[in-house]
Amino acid sequence: MDWQIWFVTAPFLLLLALSPGPNNFTAMYNGMQVGPQKAIIAVLGRNVAFVILMTVSALGLGAVIVTSAFWFNIVKLLGVIYLLYIGIKTWRSAAVALDQHELESGVISRGHFSRIRQEFLIAISNPKAILIFTAIFPQLLDLSLPVAPQFFMIGVTFIICEFISGYVYAVSGKQIRRLIKSQKGMIKLNKSMGSVFMFASILLASSSRS
Template sequence: MDLHAYFIFLTTTIIVCMSPGPAVITIASQGARHGAKNALFGVTGVASANVVYFLLSATGIASLIIASNLLFSVIKWVGVLYLLYLGLNAIFSKSGGLSVNKNTSSNANGIARFSQGFVVELANPKALLYFLALLPQFINIEQPVVLQLLIMGSSCLVVDLLSYSMYAYIGQKLSSGSVKSSIVNLINKSAGGFLLFAGLKMASVSANV
């Protein structure tokens, strides 16, 4: 994997992680109810679920890459369409926007918050579909595959921890009235726009990235 391919992978991962969804709503709600620091248990739960999905998706990656061009094209265009769907959903759908329900019931202990984050993310196969669609396009079979997967897996873990921690902080600020709804709306629209860009960029990726 060269630096250009890694940059595309990392940028796309950051955008997808920051795109509003069930896990974002959960972590922001935990931040609003318990504070950003206590919501880190939930952040760790979400990140752990994504590690599980990454490991599942990474199994057999090399054989998937060297399969037929038709199979690769199908995988690529599924990924493109999925990113475009996420982008349009974030821009136009009210359900795709970030919102915080401070009345949502939640246990106060760390194990419960971790479990909530883990279950919510594991129940949403977005990460599995994302990794299945994306990983094969950024693996160079002429270089050590395991090392490349370790680099991408570690990068995804760091991005997860940082991005969801940010949403925990935003949730805390939303509960105190420090962040205006217009700012939250701007985050949604920006995330949607970047997802559309990432989808169009992915369309140009070839099997020999």
């Protein structure tokens, strides 16, 4: 890929990664709960999912899902169910002051895999991610040059942008976290974030292939 094209493409991919969505809201929530350092580790989950989806797209299988109403709706349904589950679980979660969370370092330290898995499942079950890789990525390619190296470069750039985006949202969550120290504050936080995930599930349910 020509570096001049890359310098134009990279900011676009960063803006795409920074757009609000379920994974970024998850990073923000993790930042509130355990801090940006641990939240950014969880971003590995979404990027593993994105690597899989980009590989599928590169192999041409993504186009099958995009053009097939059946498979698109199957993937979408899985995403809706999972986001709804996360939303209800967050809404109903016990209200514990964040100061107490800080004392429970043992519980938090065992949560890396759970957070990584959560980011992975949210990303892998969102058909819009496939649409991004099959509809947007090809527009960034110079067909007069070998496609595979360009797709690889775009993919790596997008993964880096996702780490940056996850960290930005996690740091934002960390700042909000400082304002919420009481049990009442935690109740409002859990209900607010639960509502965000449930709203995201509604948006995903209303999505279409167009």
